[in-house]
Amino acid sequence: MRFALLVQADPAHSPSAISALRFAEAVAASEHTLAGVFFQGDGVQVAQAFRRPPRDESDLQARWAKVSEHCTLPLQLCVASALRRGLVDGPEAERAGLAAATLAPSFELAGLATFLAQMQAADRVLTFGAAS
Amino acid sequence: MKSLLIISQSTPYGRSSAAEALDTAMAAAALDVPVTLLFDGDGVLQLLPEQAGTELGVRNLSQVLEALPAFEVERCFVAAEALAQRSLQPNTLALPGPLLDAEAVAALVRSAEVVLTY
Numbered sequence: 001m002r003f004a005l006l007v008q009a010d011p012a013h014s015p016s017a018i019s020a021l022r023f024a025e026a027v028a029a030s031e032h033t034l035a036g037v038f039f040q041g042d043g044v045q046v047a048q049a050f051r052r053p054p055r056d057e058s059d060l061q062a063r064w065a066k067v068s069e070h071c072t073l074p075l076q077l078c079v080a081s082a083l084r085r086g087l088v089d090g091p092e093a094e095r096a097g098l099a100a101a102t103l104a105p106s107f108e109l110a111g112l113a114t115f116l117a118q119m120q121a122a123d124r125v126l127t128f129g130a131a132s
Numbered sequence: 133m134k135s136l137l138i139i140s141q142s143t144p145y146g147r148s149s150a151a152e153a154l155d156t157a158m159a160a161a162a163l164d165v166p167v168t169l170l171f172d173g174d175g176v177l178q179l180l181p182e183q184a185g186t187e188l189g190v191r192n193l194s195q196v197l198e199a200l201p202a203f204e205v206e207r208c209f210v211a212a213e214a215l216a217q218r219s220l221q222p223n224t225l226a227l228p229g230p231l232l233d234a235e236a237v238a239a240l241v242r243s244a245e246v247v248l249t250y
Contacts, residue, residue: 006248008149041152080155081148112159120134120165125246130142130149 004035004122008130010042020128036118040078047107065106076110135166137244141173144193153250161204172211179225
């Protein structure tokens with residue numbers, strides 16, 4: 001089965017963020033596949049390159065990078081959500097005259113059309129929501 | 133094309149979810165994905181009149197809601213139960229579409245191929 005994931009949860013604020021990661025890891029370890037992983041809203045925070053999680057907490061970003069590598073799947077961020085939270089890739093940093101790119105490797109900026117295409121390609125779409 | 137139901141259940145200005153629900157609905161309509169928007173839970177607070185989102189430094193959601201038909205998001209519904217739970221009278225709201233009782237909401241969710249919650 002092909003799964004598309006929509007991750008809206010901020011890793012600092014919601015346990016849904018790690019649930020999404022664990023689900024993706026479980027898919028990667030199974031015969032199932034990922035049609036895509038798309039981060040929207042506060043979910044994009046996991047891709048912040050300058051994150052420094054405490055030593056006694058799991059490094060979600062590094063674990064996502066492993067999923068991405070294992071599945072040869074880019075991890076995509078809603079560009080509007082990313083830019084308003086200061087997450088920029090190299091070209092965008094240059095274009096806007098910013099000091100540095102803030103997007104971690106294995107993550108990339110994408111439009112909602114990308115997610116909607118993943119949704120069409122998937123057998124199941126799972127939303128990992130923001131805390132209410 | 134898989135049909136998409138977007139359930140907008142967040143307050144209008146508490147966080148960005150309400151705006152993202154509308155963005156996703158408009159993007160889906162632009163790509164000819166059959167999209168339905170349901171306002172449920174705290175999401176019905178987005179329908180209160182006389183919003184002044186711009187004073188909060190963000191987009192005024194009621195203006196975006198009014199523009200939905202222009203973006204071809206035509207199937208919009210409101211959960212009647214969510215209004216009743218919040219003592220809101222339908223005639224005081226800017227309703228983007230018909231009210232649905234709990235049974236009709238359940239049928240709508242069952243009929244959608246993909247459901248996203250915001």
